[in-house]
Amino acid sequence: MNHEHFQEQVKNIYRAVKELESMFPDRPFTPDGHMVGSLGECLVADAYQLELMPPSNKGYDALTKEGRKVEIKATQAKSVAFRSCPEHTIIIKINKNGTFKEYFNGPGEIIWQHFEGKKKPSNGQFQISLTRVSELSAMVPKASRVPRST
Template sequence: MIDHNKLRILVEQLYSTVNELELMFPGRHFTPDGHMVGSLGECLVADAYNLELMPASNLGYDALTETGLKVEIKATQAKSVAFRSKPPHAIIIKIAPNGSFEEIYNGPGELIWNKFDGKRKPSNGQFQVSISKLRLLNQEVADSERVPRAI
């Protein structure tokens, strides 16, 4: 069982440490990124939506709902996220320094993937979609198509 409060506190401590390092070394950035942000996002979302996490780097999805829906989880601190393939369902969040997060998108992966229709796959194999476009897409998702939050 996940200790929800401890998870939030640990994430908050991580960002506090980042802030301290940036104050200690002006002009240097210690922003968590890459795998760390992805893993933090997966854990925060799995906890908040009561999802079962799959092993790291699972192909095509990161977690399952209680009903077996496959969910791709994306976390960011930037202005976009990347997709290699169409996820069955996607939950995309922006992590806040206090250990909370903002839900950017929660809905069918097809709505996102349709934005890439007819476009040539980039050389790195990843399509980028902006947070602002995802927020707009999120407004098109019916409540019945969202994974409900547990906490």
């Protein structure tokens, strides 16, 4: 895959959003939902050389070359949501220039422990802030992270 071309296409999405918002200042055109999830999965798969699974695969989005199951969480907000404990998770925030910032890369149990003792929300999704995720990321040894290739 051509990394630069891919990033340019992501930039084009955000350029279009900016243009639409300038045309209709009282309407937000923020990409969200499936688009952000798919963009994040593709950005991470590209950057970490992961094999993407089919969409809506239960429990994980990609595999490492060694077969580790990776749940990818992408956001443009200040938090992410979990339904279950992933084997491994990479959490990112997508930048408008086609890049991303990694907030967490490690065993899912580190995140999941944060929810221990809490009542499961009615929608079945526990929320965790990127601030807290960053704090938990400091607990992850380098050897437990999926190495980034680009």
